Amino acid sequence: MSILSLQGVCKNFGATKIIRNVDLDIIEGEKHAIIGPNGAGKSTLFHLISGRYQVSAGTIRFKGEDIHNRPPYEINRLGLARSFQVTNIFPRLNVFENMRCALLWSRGYGYSFWQLLGRQHSLNEEAMHMLEQIGLLDRAKIPAGELAYAQQRALELGIAVAGGADLIMLDEPVAGMSHSEAENAVELIRRITEGKTLIMVEHDMNIVFDVADRITVLVYGEVIATDTPEKIRANRNVQEAYLGEVAESA
């Protein structure tokens, strides 16, 4: 059963067609990777799904509900969370507060101005536990904006996955991390998305082929293939359009 389905989704910036007629079905529980060359429109597609951009045409359905052109917070409340390619955290809040804020809505606090955060012991423990998982426990009291780059990436990932959404979308989660940091992050992603649906944009093919159940290849805003890793590897079109290119440049 598909949890997310895109039909005929287009996005134009002025006259430029960035996303062209994308059809995509994400099956509940699968780990889905989106690959494609730089500028293919992968991040734009994420922005369309998560509500940051409005679609120019087409429909997007999440858990059977139309979500295109709805504000991000409504889409998030339906159980869709995402991370950003460019780090997007709360720089003046400390690391712990970042994590706790990421938990608030999903734990039912809403806009409460009558509950004191210091008293919410299970919430606070949960935030600390998340920090432990992303390896930032000892940085808890530091303003997030003062973290090192790789640590900010870890926090970015943590904020996205904290709420326990059913569908988690990660835009190049390990870009800029060292090899061992990336390994840890992939391990974390695997653990946290267990039993959940994951869509991930990633350039590192080892990670992609390792994690993904299915792969979608996006080139110039068009889906040229969606299939299992083995078949994608064997697909001539994909090799020409993308994988060959990667092999050459690598």
Place this chain on the structure above:
Amino acid sequence: MKSLSMKLLPWAGYLIAMLGLPLIFNSVLAISILNQMAIAIVFALSYNMLLGQGGMLSFGHAVYFGLGGFLAVHALIMIEFETVYFSIIYIPLVGGVFGLLAALFIGSFSTRKAGTVFAMISLGVGELIAASSLIFVSFFGGEAGVSGDRTYGPPLFGIEFFQNIEIYYLAAAWVFIATLFMYLFTQTPAGRMANAVRDNPERAEFIGYSARWVRFISFAAAGFFAGVAGGLFALNYEFITEENLNAATSGRVLLMAYIGGLGYFIGPIIGAVVLTLMNSLLSNYSELWMLYLGILFVLTVMFLPRGFAGFIMMHQVAWAQGKLKHLLLPYLVTGIPALLFTSLCIIMIELSHHEEGAMHVLGITLEQSSSLSWILLAFATAAAFYATRRTLPQLRSAWDTANHIGDPASTKEEDTTAKGAKQS
């Protein structure tokens, strides 16, 4: 986690200071200044809910202060004419409720966006309300304003509030309660999300929060507490005019919060105290005090972007290591010529402004028309400036030593200017 007693300590100090100050400073003037401080503290704290906590730069916060104050005076009048019957101790609440209602209405459209749009709307609404206050004379009383009398209504334990000191203690109680609630607000989900939205409204929307709603809630709360401050004003002065809701008042509360330090809860309290003192004391000595206030503001923005509170907090690292005493001498060495330089600048400004054309400073007569006076002053000022500059490197290196611990985090404290630039 801080222990409970550590958390309660500042509050106990706050309470003791408020209760004790009128015992030490008990002249009529002192009590009147204390009353002004009480009002300013609540007003400035409420302003910081917008700017410091919520990232909303408002040029029209006096609207909620003023509207609350006007309704409070009308409530006093109604008590006097026995249309309603309740003790005047609840007047600040009346102001608060009206401030809240006004903020709910105006916030419903102004909080859609932060940044320039919000600032411009706040300015426009401020002008609009200030203009209508001169149009709707029956409510606002035109240029003369409206006045009431706080001595009617049922007395509280026999107190009828004839005296300023009685009003002071009533105000102090309200200030304490209001401060406490504003602080507690910062510790709630809505209060914390206000910080998050200030930092990054976009990301807040991807963790389930509508940035607009978050701003709206802070805005409404800020309106409520500004109204409480307006109610305190009404009680203290027993009258209110258009001046109390116009742009000048809005500007003053911005200055208070900013100079005190937006990033700290205590900042606006410091700002309110300092500016009220400057306002009341300096204005007795010099007609130019507004100029000095302006200069102070510019200097704060340039050199202490985190305000007085930020300046105090900068010393935490040195304090924690017991190295604060190493800073004392360098501070004096730089501070004395700096103070001299400041005084000389003030003397020059005053002399150029002086009506009689002459000033007597430390037995020396300075004449406006004498070039010798000016040359001497200019020379002394330049010398003081030079001395300040020369001692600065010493202070800087002393600062570095005092803040040096193995951890690189400590050196970050030093570069407050860069940090402040990043924040804004």
